[in-house]
Amino acid sequence: MAIVLGPNRYGKAETRLVRVTRDGDRHGLTDLNVSVALSGDLAATHLTGDNAGVLPTDTMKNTVYAFAREHGVATPEEFGLLLGRHFVSTQPQVAHARIRLESFGWERIGPHSFRRAGDFVRTATVDVAASGEVQVVSGISDLTLMNTTDSEFHGFPRDRYTTLPEATDRILATVVNASWRHSSEVTPFESVKDSLVNAFVTTYSYSLQQTLYAMGKRVLADHDGIAEIRLTLPNKHHYLVDLSPFDLENPGEVFIAGDRPYGLIEGTVTRDDAPPALVEWYL
Incomplete structure (x- = not known):
């Protein structure tokens, strides 16, 4: 009986991101929980401990924050697509990226004041393949x-x-x-x-x-x-x-x-x- 490695993936879970958009005295607010999971040609790290293809999960976290600054966050879906396409296009060993997002609502009560709207959570899951x-x-x-x-x-x-x-x-x-x-x-x-x-x-x-x-x-x-x-x-x-x-x-x-x-x-x-x-x- 042979023992083999089955499907696997890894990533950074629940990166908490708050993005403030400043337009003079009137601010906008986005509050996200972002999880990244990558899969592809990653067997070596499981079988031999060779990490040559393992992008650090800390890098994934940093990418979330950098993209929030560079690109903003229009919607959870659009932000997830940006992240997913980035990982599959820059990491040749990655065949598939899954980005899960939770968006927590805030109700405006002033130009730069907000009250948490806690009756539901908006979610999005974006899957991007290296094939496009x-x-x-x-x-x-x-x-x-x-x-x-x-x-x-x-x-x-x-x-x-x-x-x-x-x-x-x-x-x-x-x-x-x-x-x-x-x-x-x-x-x-x-x-x-x-x-x-x-x-x-x-x-x-x-x-x-x-x-x-x-x-x-x-x-x-x-x-x-x-x-x-x-x-x-x-x-x-x-x-x-x-x-x-x-x-x-x-x-x-x-x-x-x-x-x-x-x-x-x-x-x-x-x-x-x-x-x-x-x-x-x-x-």
Whole structure:
């Protein structure tokens, strides 16, 4: 039996970058977490300790900061493409660069004053091959949404272990984690976020699975440049509190917000003519 080295990559994870754009008294602010991973002809360092092809991860960190100064940061996707193309074009041993970015929002409260907008995180993953092929995936994480009605769940199979009552009017709450693969130019982030939120608001839900599909379908219907979207939706359960011991009725007004365990719904909505992915993209 032979033992061989399998797929591998290495890089610098979570380089924290804050870029201030100074335009007189009015400043702009970009707040990123940038991770770089490179793969290619790197077997020697694993097998013999030969580091001739190993660009130091400290160099990757420095490149992030230097590029922020030299090129600015227009969008996470554009910044990721700049970095990825740099690494595959300057390092002949590198066949593939993956740049992951998290973008943390700040709300302007003055010409040079900001307040952290902490209700979601914008994400991007950019893959660049030495052949010139690129793949851009944008995303959002930790977007919490809730409908206090217009949600049901019934008609499910029952066995000896089933205790869940059927619901014809329930709270539907989730924390949206979604990523979408672009097939052409990058679609504006805010427009996609609006499509996700609007679909959640306007869908009368008979299951969270149905809501997931409605959200993904709305994004693809609204944006021709998106090939497919992957959604991960935890079902944040809310349980009606029994107030009868206190001689009180509870007409759907007082709930316990459940923590765990929770249902977890995952799915991909895609076009039947979507171009193939360059690499697996929802890792």
